[in-house]
Amino acid sequence: MDQHVQLLVSEVQQRLKLDQYFLKRYNIFHEKGESKQAVYVLSMEWFPTEMVGNERGNDKQDLNPTGTVVVEIDFHNKTLYQLVFVGDVSHPQAKELFPSPKKAEVIDWVEETTGLTFGKQFMINYENKKEFRFSAAIDHIPVLPLGTIQVKFNSSGELTMFSIDGLFPTEDQVVWEPFSLLPKKVEHLFKQHLKLFEVPIEKDEKWLPVLGIAELYVRNRDEQTLEYPFLNKSVINLPLEWSSPLEEPFHKKEDIDLSTEVTLKQAIANETHPDQKPVTEAESKIVIEQAKDVMRREYPKESSKWLIHTIYRKNSYLIAELRPIQKSAKVISRKISVIISPTTLQAINYIDNNGLLEMFNEYTSSDNVIVSAEDAFNKLWDHITIKPVYVYHPNEDTYYLYGEIDSEYVINATTGETVYMRELE
Numbered sequence: 001m002d003q004h005v006q007l008l009v010s011e012v013q014q015r016l017k018l019d020q021y022f023l024k025r026y027n028i029f030h031e032k033g034e035s036k037q038a039v040y041v042l043s044m045e046w047f048p049t050e051m052v053g054n055e056r057g058n059d060k061q062d063l064n065p066t067g068t069v070v071v072e073i074d075f076h077n078k079t080l081y082q083l084v085f086v087g088d089v090s091h092p093q094a095k096e097l098f099p100s101p102k103k104a105e106v107i108d109w110v111e112e113t114t115g116l117t118f119g120k121q122f123m124i125n126y127e128n129k130k131e132f133r134f135s136a137a138i139d140h141i142p143v144l145p146l147g148t149i150q151v152k153f154n155s156s157g158e159l160t161m162f163s164i165d166g167l168f169p170t171e172d173q174v175v176w177e178p179f180s181l182l183p184k185k186v187e188h189l190f191k192q193h194l195k196l197f198e199v200p201i202e203k204d205e206k207w208l209p210v211l212g213i214a215e216l217y218v219r220n221r222d223e224q225t226l227e228y229p230f231l232n233k234s235v236i237n238l239p240l241e242w243s244s245p246l247e248e249p250f251h252k253k254e255d256i257d258l259s260t261e262v263t264l265k266q267a268i269a270n271e272t273h274p275d276q277k278p279v280t281e282a283e284s285k286i287v288i289e290q291a292k293d294v295m296r297r298e299y300p301k302e303s304s305k306w307l308i309h310t311i312y313r314k315n316s317y318l319i320a321e322l323r324p325i326q327k328s329a330k331v332i333s334r335k336i337s338v339i340i341s342p343t344t345l346q347a348i349n350y351i352d353n354n355g356l357l358e359m360f361n362e363y364t365s366s367d368n369v370i371v372s373a374e375d376a377f378n379k380l381w382d383h384i385t386i387k388p389v390y391v392y393h394p395n396e397d398t399y400y401l402y403g404e405i406d407s408e409y410v411i412n413a414t415t416g417e418t419v420y421m422r423e424l425e
Helices: 003-015 049-055 103-114 183-193 264-269 281-298 354-360 373-383
Strands: 021-031 039-048 069-074 080-085 122-127 131-138 141-144 148-153 159-165 195-201 206-212 216-219 234-240 306-314 317-324 336-340 347-352 384-393 398-407 409-412 418-420
Touching: 003 021, 003 039, 003 069, 003 264, 021 264, 039 049, 039 264, 103 122, 103 131, 103 148, 183 216, 183 373, 183 384, 183 398, 206 373, 216 384, 234 281, 281 306, 281 317, 281 336, 281 347, 373 384, 373 409, 373 418
Parallel strands: 141 384
Antiparallel strands: 021 039, 039 069, 069 080, 080 159, 122 131, 131 141, 131 148, 148 159, 195 206, 206 409, 216 398, 234 306, 306 317, 317 336, 336 347, 384 398, 409 418
């Protein structure tokens, strides 16, 4: 074992008092966070020493037996990311090392373990006798993307799981300002984003048209709107056109490596995750041509029917996400993702979600719409909510205050009835 890893392993063993366990295996992973900082994770699986004769050296044993301790820490700053006791069997000294399932004790232990401050950086979302869930916050105001903390206990009140995932803000990342988005101030934005869409009703096997609003985020300082899922993606909406097909069929390469495991050398170098690098203009041009070539081979008659919606990186690969030019009102829409090799910049695969949509082939078309957008607005206005939320902008490493405009209700466009959205699920 490398000396650097050995030091980390010894420190974890001492910190968690794992004297009655032996290290069965370890791996190093590279995780892409929302920030620009690299996250290298050392994952360790510790077996109880009573299993030495049966398990040591059995590298084909994939499943962790009851009593195993899984520990994940940051390779560089040693932050504890995950602690799991397999089979609900906790540490022999659990009551000395960890808190009891009392809220005050759990919060104190989480603060001590993470270095975060309750209220200022995280808040509680759910609790019962055996589980506590927390999320990232700024002075009790939620943030996006979500940062989560989870703590679980067994029936004996012993800790069996701790995990922390995502970003948690620091004071120097926050643009402080009072929340000022009153309903009247965003009324015009609500009207602009009120849309007709169709939802699948399983019991009737039909598409029901409704009028409603998807989650909309409005910046507090200047009322700029944001479709949050595309914050980290370059939206280009470029139509794809060609005059002739390509005769040779596209050959998919199935051996796509989605593993995040890295070598010790890579971890020590602490390089930026490939997914965190911006897509350059030169790369975009190549990706566009590669996506077009795939379409000319696989969908030769569909020129001018598709556009490249966005280009982004995922698992080190470049992805071109294609959508139909003619938008569908259905909440589940067609999409093709073309996967580009990061080394050769050649298309190696594509994924068409048409197979998923085929399950709705027998659903009947929607009924006639009788409700206007104005009528729907008047009925929904009393049901909208405007909640403050801080949204992280990775390019600036800054949190800005937004208002989340949402409604749990929609208008049945065929009857005018106000419907609780979850009743349609």
